[in-house]
Amino acid sequence: MRIAVIGAGTAGLTAAWLLTPDHDVTVHEGAPRPGGAVRTHTLDTERGPVSLDLGAQHLSPGDFTAHRALRRLVGIGEDDEMTVPLTMTVTAAGATAPLLVTPDAARDAEAGRTPVTGPAWERIAAFLAATAQVGPLGPGATVAEAAVAAGVGEEVLDRILLPWLASYSGCRVAEAAAMPARYAAAWALRTPPARPEDAALWTNVTGGLHTLTARLSDALGDRLRLSDPVTEVSAGGPGGSAPLTVRTTAGTAHEYDRVVVATPAKEAARILATDPVLAERAVxxxxxxxxxxxxxxxxxxxxxxxxRRHWSAVNIHAHDGRGETTFWFSTAGVPDVFKSWITHREQPVDVLRVERFDHLVLTADxxxxxxxxxxxxxSPHLRLAGSYLYDIDSQESAVRSALQAVEEIDASGSRTARLRAAVRTEATS
Known part of the structure; x- marks a missing residue:
């Protein structure tokens, strides 16, 4: 079949890579480079080049089984990855001392860190424990409801918990309070520390997540068309069926048997809005x-x-009804370099690079x-793929959405079967 994949982020590249051995695939990407939310910066240092991710970065070693399976299939092994202890500090505007500094018993003494825990840390742990169990509140319980049930208390809720959870998407703390707790706290729940006094251990790709998107892109070769924005997709058959026509800003029109729209949701809505059948999905x-x-x-x-004794990998500053993060690349082997959310803060000096993203706010609606x-x-012949479609809007959900879309097009594909088998293996290992 002739298949178009629109978008060359992780989801689009994965879908195209899975389909290429068995079908005639073309990828239309509007940007001049592939990768989507993957933005890896190469920093020249005395020790040589170091790769730092500005966008997606952290991978759960236990929960992101589809992403890990894909990495292994394209030749990214454990030697290409590093373990990152994700400690956390929460500070507040106007406060001289941190409100919370989570422990890392294995490394704190050597690093000269001083944890600040006490009752606040115990109440955060109680919230996470309550959220991990569905319990009488049900799976739709909001952060505010789960916090009340866990006895978190208003001060810890307002000053620590809500800024922390709001920092994941960049939303206001009021929005974080109304989120389903199982999603808002998922990043902490999926990869918990081994003990309360330990740090949660996450995985980073040493060469940055660009390592994966570059390998997928290279495998596609000239099937990948960069700087080729799509203006619309329309269906020529009854009920939104094929042939599907993809039109680009260059004025070209291409007919396909199947289309995978793997752009962010807002872009997908724009592309589908002009077709009378597909427009309902755009709404x-x-x-x-x-x-x-x-x-x-x-x-x-x-x-x-x-x-400095209070520095952590993740440093959240609560201010003006928000929580914004600074990530310290302490494990990258370079002098102090930071990645900061500065949407509502004054821009720092000595800036190496600035990038802009749109983060999904996972409200109940x-x-x-x-x-x-x-x-x-x-449409029986058009599928969506993207991290926004499943779970917590992560690199894992990007890969899973691509695998789901491709299986609905052709479940018998050679690479599709290999990835599905690899996911099962990773889930049981």
């Missing part, structure tokens, strides 16, 4: 709320805690909209 896609986020890679430590999208079959 739902527009309902998904996004928060614009600006991220800077820099050497200026202005957002870090006042004393957004979750309901996603369920409607999954149940909507307007």
């Amino acid at each position: 739902l896609l527009r309902r998904l709320p996004y928060e614009p986020v600006t991220v800077a890679l820099h050497r200026d430590p202005r957002y870090m805690p006042a004393h 957004a979750d309901a909209t996603r369920r409607k999208l999954h149940g909507l079959r307007l």
